[in-house]
Amino acid sequence: MHIPDGFLSPSVVLPLWGVSAGISGYALRRVSRELTERETPVIGVVAAGIFAAQMLNFPIAGGTSGHLMGAALATLLFGPWVAILIMTCVLTIQALVFQDGGLIALGANIFNMGIVGALVAYAVDQTLWGVFGDRRWMRPVAAFLAGWTAVVMGALATGLELALSGLVPADVVLPAMGGIHALIGVVEGLITMSAVAFLSAVRRELMIERPVAGRIPLWTAGLALILILTLLAPLASADPDGLERVAEDLGFIQAARPSAFSLLPDYTIPGLPNESLATILAGILGALMVFGLVVILWLGQRSRRGERASNSKT
Amino acid sequence: MHFHFHDPYQPLDSPVHRLDPRVKLALALGFILTATLLPAGAWLSYALLGAAAWVGAHLSGLGIRTVLRRSMLALPFVLAAFPVVFTAPGPSWLTFPLGPWQVSVRAEGVIRLLSVLLKSWLSLQIAVILVGTTAFPELLVAMRAMGVPRFLVMTFGLMWRYLFLLVDEAIRMLRAREARSVAPEVPDRRVGGTLVWRAQVTGRMVGTLFLRTLERGERIYMAMVARGYDGEARMLSMPSLSQRDLVLLTGGLLFLMGSLLLGWLF
Numbered sequence: 001m002h003i004p005d006g007f008l009s010p011s012v013v014l015p016l017w018g019v020s021a022g023i024s025g026y027a028l029r030r031v032s033r034e035l036t037e038r039e040t041p042v043i044g045v046v047a048a049g050i051f052a053a054q055m056l057n058f059p060i061a062g063g064t065s066g067h068l069m070g071a072a073l074a075t076l077l078f079g080p081w082v083a084i085l086i087m088t089c090v091l092t093i094q095a096l097v098f099q100d101g102g103l104i105a106l107g108a109n110i111f112n113m114g115i116v117g118a119l120v121a122y123a124v125d126q127t128l129w130g131v132f133g134d135r136r137w138m139r140p141v142a143a144f145l146a147g148w149t150a151v152v153m154g155a156l157a158t159g160l161e162l163a164l165s166g167l168v169p170a171d172v173v174l175p176a177m178g179g180i181h182a183l184i185g186v187v188e189g190l191i192t193m194s195a196v197a198f199l200s201a202v203r204r205e206l207m208i209e210r211p212v213a214g215r216i217p218l219w220t221a222g223l224a225l226i227l228i229l230t231l232l233a234p235l236a237s238a239d240p241d242g243l244e245r246v247a248e249d250l251g252f253i254q255a256a257r258p259s260a261f262s263l264l265p266d267y268t269i270p271g272l273p274n275e276s277l278a279t280i281l282a283g284i285l286g287a288l289m290v291f292g293l294v295v296i297l298w299l300g301q302r303s304r305r306g307e308r309a310s311n312s313k314t
Numbered sequence: 315m316h317f318h319f320h321d322p323y324q325p326l327d328s329p330v331h332r333l334d335p336r337v338k339l340a341l342a343l344g345f346i347l348t349a350t351l352l353p354a355g356a357w358l359s360y361a362l363l364g365a366a367a368w369v370g371a372h373l374s375g376l377g378i379r380t381v382l383r384r385s386m387l388a389l390p391f392v393l394a395a396f397p398v399v400f401t402a403p404g405p406s407w408l409t410f411p412l413g414p415w416q417v418s419v420r421a422e423g424v425i426r427l428l429s430v431l432l433k434s435w436l437s438l439q440i441a442v443i444l445v446g447t448t449a450f451p452e453l454l455v456a457m458r459a460m461g462v463p464r465f466l467v468m469t470f471g472l473m474w475r476y477l478f479l480l481v482d483e484a485i486r487m488l489r490a491r492e493a494r495s496v497a498p499e500v501p502d503r504r505v506g507g508t509l510v511w512r513a514q515v516t517g518r519m520v521g522t523l524f525l526r527t528l529e530r531g532e533r534i535y536m537a538m539v540a541r542g543y544d545g546e547a548r549m550l551s552m553p554s555l556s557q558r559d560l561v562l563l564t565g566g567l568l569f570l571m572g573s574l575l576l577g578w579l580f
Contacts, residue, residue: 004391005441006434010351025463032465040465040545041538042531044472045480049527051473052480056488056523058516068520077524089469093477096453097322099387099441102434104346167395167430190510194517195524203525 001069001158001181002094002109005102009165016161017107020088023115027084035082043082047089050074054090058191068191071117071154072147076196077206080122087114108161112154120153121146139200140193147192148185155181321478322384322445330374330443334559335452336459336552341566342444346437348570354429356577360436363573367439376446384446385438395430399423450474455552467549476534480527487519 008016032040050070057067070090074083091109094100101109128142159177163170199206330338345363352359371381402423409418448456451471458467495507495515507515535543555563 004434005346005437006349006430006432007391007395008350013350028463028465040469041472041535041543042528044469045476045527045531045534046524047469048473048476048480049524051477052484052527053520053523055481055484056516056519058512068516073520073524085469089466089473093470093473096441097445097450099384099438099445102346102437103343103441104350104437162394166398167426168397169401172397172401173394187513190513191517191520194514195521196517198518198521199524202521206528 002101003105005105008105008108008161012161012164013104013108016111020107020110024088027081030081031085047086050086051090069188071113072121072150072192073195075118075121076143080118083118084114112157116154116157117150121150124149140197143196144189144193148189151185151188152181323449324446326375328375330447334555335448335456337559337563338444338448339456342440344567344570345440348574349433349437351574352577355425359573359577360432363436367436370443374443374447381439381442384442385435392431395427398426402426484523
C-alpha cells in the first residue's frame with residue numbers, strides 16, 4: 001500500500017502533504033504536552049519495534065504470507081495521537097531510507113496508513129466499548145474489527161487518491177483495493193487481536209484506560225471518515241461527466257486545454273458521475289440511521305447501567 | 315516483505331559524498347517535486363532529469379548499475395496504474411477481442427502509463443543516490459535545518475539506532491518459529507494448524523517483541539538519564555553553507571525549474 005513517487009497527481013499529493021503535516025504536527029504537540037520526559041525516548045524505540053514487527057509474517061496459503069501494519073495495535077496500546085506519531089516516524093524512515101513509498105507521496109502514505117488507520121481504529125474501538133461496555137468477548141472483537149477496518153479504510157483512501165489522480169477509474173480501483181484488503185484486513189485483525197490478548201494477559205497495566213464518554217469529537221471524526229470512504233466505494237459508474245458528454249457531442253472537447261495546475265486533474269473525479277448524487281444522499285441517510293441507532297442503544301445501555309449503580313448503592 | 319534491511323549508505327569518497335547534506339536533501343526533494351509536477355508526455359524534461367540522475371549516479375561512485383538495480387523496487391506498483399491503458403479517454407489505438415469484450419488500447423492511456431512509470435523511476439533513482447551518499451546522522455541534521463520539528467528528528471535518531479537490533483530480534487524469532495513449526499518459505503509444503511492458530515502464534519510473537527522493545531526502551535531511558543539526559547535533545551549546529559555549496563544549490567534549483575518550464579511549455 002506504500003505509494004511510490006510519480007503516481008499521484010500534484011493536485012492530490014500536495015494538499016495531502018499539508019493535511020498530514022498539520023495532523024501529525026497537532027499529534028506532536030498533544031503528545032509532547034501529555035507525555036512525561038520519561039516516555040519520549042520510548043516512542044522512538046517503540047516505532048523501531050513496530051517497524052521490526054512488520055517483518056513477523058505467517059503463511060496463509062500457497063506460499064503467500066501476511067504481516068502486520070501496526071496502526072491499529074499502536075492505537076489500542078497508546079491512543080490515537082501517539083499512534084499517528086509512531087506511524088509517521090515508521091513511514092518516514094521507510095520512505096527516506098528504504099524507498100518503501102515515495103518522499104513526495106509520503107504525505108499521502110502517512111494519511112492512508114497512519115492517520116486514517118489510527119483514527120478509524122480508535123473510532124471502532126470506542127464505539128464498540130461505548131455500546132457494549134466491558135465484556136469478556138469485547139476486547140478481542142474490538143481489536144479484530146479495529147485492525148480490519150483500519151486496513152480496509154486505508155486501502156479505500158489509497159484507491160480514491162489513485163482515482164482522483166486520473167490513473168484508474170474509481171469503479172475499477174475501489175472494488176479491487178477494497179476486495180483485496182478485506183482479506184488482508186483479516187490477517188491484520190487476527191494478529192492485532194491475539195497480540196492484544198497476549199499483552200493484556202501478561203501486562204494488563206499496559207492497556208490504555210478507556211473513557212466511555214468525553215472523547216466524542218475524535219471518535220465521531222473517525223466514524224465520519226469510515227462513512228465517507230464506504231460511501232464513495234460503491235459509487236461505481238464509468239459514464240462520462242455531464243459537461244464532458246456535451247463537449248464530446250458538440251465537438252468542442254479539443255478546445256479544452258489542461259490548465260497548469262487545476263484543482264482536479266482532467267475530468268472532475270473520474271468515475272463519479274453526477275447521477276450518482278442520489279446514491280450518495282441515500283447512502284448518507286442510511287448510514288446516519290445506523291449511527292443514530294447505535295447512539296440510542298448506547299444511551300439506553302448507559303442509563304440502565306446508571307440505574308444499576310444507584311440501585312446497588314441503596 | 316523482503317529482508318533487505320541494511321544501511322544503504324556506502325562510505326566512499328566522491329564529490330556527491332562531500333556535498334553538504336542540506337544541499338543534497340533540498341536538491342533531492344526538489345528533483346522529486348519537479349518530477350511530480352511535470353505533465354504526462356513531457357519526454358524532453360524526463361530525459362533531462364534522467365541525464366541529471368545518471369550524472370549524479372556516476373559522480374557519486376555508486377555506479378549507474380547499482381542505482382538502476384535498486385530503483386526497480388517500486389515497479390510492481392505499476393500494476394495499479396495499468397488499467398489506464400484501457401480506460402483513458404481519447405481515440406483508441408489498437409482494438410482486440412478478449413473473450414466476449416472488445417478491448418481497446420488507447421494512445422492517451424499508453425502515454426500516461428509510460429509517464430507515471432518514468433516519473434516514479436526517476437524519483438527512485440534520486441532517492442537511492444541520496445541515501446547511498448549521505449550517512450543517516452547527516453540526513454538528520456539536514457532535516458533539522460529544513461524545519462522538521464526537533465522532537466521528530468530526535469525520534470528518528472533513536473529509531474535508527476535501535477532499528478537493526480530489533481529487526482535482528484524479529485528475524486531470530488522467525489527462525490525459531492520456523493525451526494519448530496511452520497515453514498513459510500516453502501510454497502508447496504503443507505503448513506501446520508489452522509489460519510487462526512497461525513495468526514495467533516504470530517500475534518503472540520508481535521506481543522513478545524513489543525514487550526521486549528518497551529522494556530529495552532525503558533532501560534535506554536535510564537541509561538540516558540544516568541548520563542545526564544534532561545529531556546532536551548541537543549545537536550551540533552551546522553556551519554553555514556560554503557560558496558561552492560550555494561552555487562551548486564542555486565544551479566541545481568535553476569536546472570530543475572528550467573526542466574519544469576520546458577515540460578509545461580512544449
